[in-house]
Amino acid sequence: MLGNQGDSAKRKSLHGHWSSRMAFILAVTGSAVGLGNIWKFPYIAGQNGGGAFVLVYLVCVAIIGMPVMMSEILIGRRGRRNPVATMALLGQEEGGSEKWRWVGGMGVAAGVLILSYYSVIAGWTLAYTVKSATGAFAGASAESVSQQFNNFVGDWRLIGLCHTAFMGLSIFVVARGVERGLEQAVRFMVPALLLLLLLLLGYSMTSGFFQQGLAFMFTPDFDRLTWNSVLAALGQAFFTLSIGMGAIMAYGAYLPEETSITGSSAAVVVADTAIAMLAGLAIFPLVFANNLNPGDGPGLVFDTLPLAFGQMAGGVFFSTVFFVLLSFAAWTSAIGLMEPAVAWIVERFHHTRAQAAVMIGLLIWLLGVGSVLSFNVLSDFRFLAGTIFDNVDYLTSNIMLPLGGLLIVVFAGWVMCRNSTSDELGTSGLWFSAWRVMARFIAPIGILLVLVNAVR
Numbered sequence: 001m002l003g004n005q006g007d008s009a010k011r012k013s014l015h016g017h018w019s020s021r022m023a024f025i026l027a028v029t030g031s032a033v034g035l036g037n038i039w040k041f042p043y044i045a046g047q048n049g050g051g052a053f054v055l056v057y058l059v060c061v062a063i064i065g066m067p068v069m070m071s072e073i074l075i076g077r078r079g080r081r082n083p084v085a086t087m088a089l090l091g092q093e094e095g096g097s098e099k100w101r102w103v104g105g106m107g108v109a110a111g112v113l114i115l116s117y118y119s120v121i122a123g124w125t126l127a128y129t130v131k132s133a134t135g136a137f138a139g140a141s142a143e144s145v146s147q148q149f150n151n152f153v154g155d156w157r158l159i160g161l162c163h164t165a166f167m168g169l170s171i172f173v174v175a176r177g178v179e180r181g182l183e184q185a186v187r188f189m190v191p192a193l194l195l196l197l198l199l200l201l202g203y204s205m206t207s208g209f210f211q212q213g214l215a216f217m218f219t220p221d222f223d224r225l226t227w228n229s230v231l232a233a234l235g236q237a238f239f240t241l242s243i244g245m246g247a248i249m250a251y252g253a254y255l256p257e258e259t260s261i262t263g264s265s266a267a268v269v270v271a272d273t274a275i276a277m278l279a280g281l282a283i284f285p286l287v288f289a290n291n292l293n294p295g296d297g298p299g300l301v302f303d304t305l306p307l308a309f310g311q312m313a314g315g316v317f318f319s320t321v322f323f324v325l326l327s328f329a330a331w332t333s334a335i336g337l338m339e340p341a342v343a344w345i346v347e348r349f350h351h352t353r354a355q356a357a358v359m360i361g362l363l364i365w366l367l368g369v370g371s372v373l374s375f376n377v378l379s380d381f382r383f384l385a386g387t388i389f390d391n392v393d394y395l396t397s398n399i400m401l402p403l404g405g406l407l408i409v410v411f412a413g414w415v416m417c418r419n420s421t422s423d424e425l426g427t428s429g430l431w432f433s434a435w436r437v438m439a440r441f442i443a444p445i446g447i448l449l450v451l452v453n454a455v456r
């Protein structure tokens with residue numbers, strides 16, 4: 001079954017295939033839509049001054065995110081293995097070097113590192129589900145909500161417990177294999193999340209500060225834009241689309257031959273971007289209405305949304321549902337973050353899926369302790385980008401993902417032969433030429449320019 005060199009169209013994945021095109025789109029959307037859209041986008045945009053950052057982010061999504069996503073899917077489907085083995089195999093076939101496996105290896109590492117802090121924040125959403133349901137935010141003032149947040153993250157035992165619970169949930173699903181239940185979850189989760197965001201948006205519009213929110217998000221002030229915020233925008237584009245680390249490559253490995261890569265990518269990119277924009281539009285008016293600071297950092301949505309729900313009719317219900325949905329969104333992303341590492345361990349060391357999930361999960365849990373402590377015991381322990389949490393985030397989003405993305409587009413655009421890529425994309429027409437120009441020139445030059453200028 002393996003090693004059918006030169007006959008790549010007939011390679012089969014060891015882990016089975018998606019049941020339909022819709023199943024694939026749902027799985028990729030489930031990985032893309034997560035804390036990145038609702039927790040991270042607003043606070044990163046806030047820290048980087050709003051408008052100009054949002055504009056750069058949108059440009060990065062369109063001209064870099066889209067070609068990287070397409071490249072990842074096509075590489076994954078052609079190789080049909082875990083990202084490390086796929087890059088080694090195609091590297092050998094197309095470019096005569098197995099060294100490309102290191103691109104897959106960096107992706108495996110990035111997934112592990114990202115999930116180590118992602119799980120901590122996902123643990124907060126679990127706890128906020130419980131707090132919402134027990135009415136902790138009903139009618140609460142801004143001071144009370146932010147006081148509750150500070151007390152909560154200040155308690156390392158409590159947020160450590162939440163982190164442990166979330167990792168347990170993730171290990172559980174990955175161990176059982178990415179199965180139907182999950183597809184069903186995404187099918188209803190994304191539309192439901194969209195509905196609740198629209199409800200929040202409606203509330204924001206009546207807050208009297210909608211204009212300020214809009215202006216903050218969409219009036220670009222380029223004087224405030226530094227190379228570092230351009231890098232943050234690029235990193236956020238990669239993070240939110242789940243690209244640059246082989247996760248989409250791993251999902252692409254299970255994609256049926258006849259599915260359109262361009263169409264699927266476009267659907268995911270549009271859905272993901274729409275949800276981030278809605279989250280921003282719902283949150284910033286509330287920030288200004290309550291005299292909060294948009295640059296406040298990771299606590300931003302945990303300070304604004306409970307406050308809004310607390311003042312709404314039916315707020316206890318909506319708030320609970322919202323945090324349940326956000327936990328689900330984080331859960332479907334966590335699975336994607338673990339998949340490259342787990343698929344690699346299964347194929348390389350012949351462990352069972354369950355063993356691999358437990359091993360990788362424990363490693364991630366342990367690394368996550370650093371992020372748990374970053375909000376309390378070790379909050380004053382700062383180096384380079386800040387706390388341990390800040391450093392893991394900076395290293396992964398701003399360095400590893402863009403670098404991985406750069407190597408992936410260069411591989412697809414320059415190393416793979418034209419025929420292999422047009423074969424996978426299923427066309428040699430206009431869409432193919434557009435992809436090829438973006439993958440060969442625009443995306444690599446763009447990423448390099450930002451990385452060099454920001455890190456210098």
Ligand code: TRP
Nearest residue numbers: 031034035036240242247336337
């Ligand atoms: N896109 C996810 C989010 O927005 C986070 C993420 C980054 C991710 N890389 C990933 C999820 C890889 C799955 C796979 O929350």
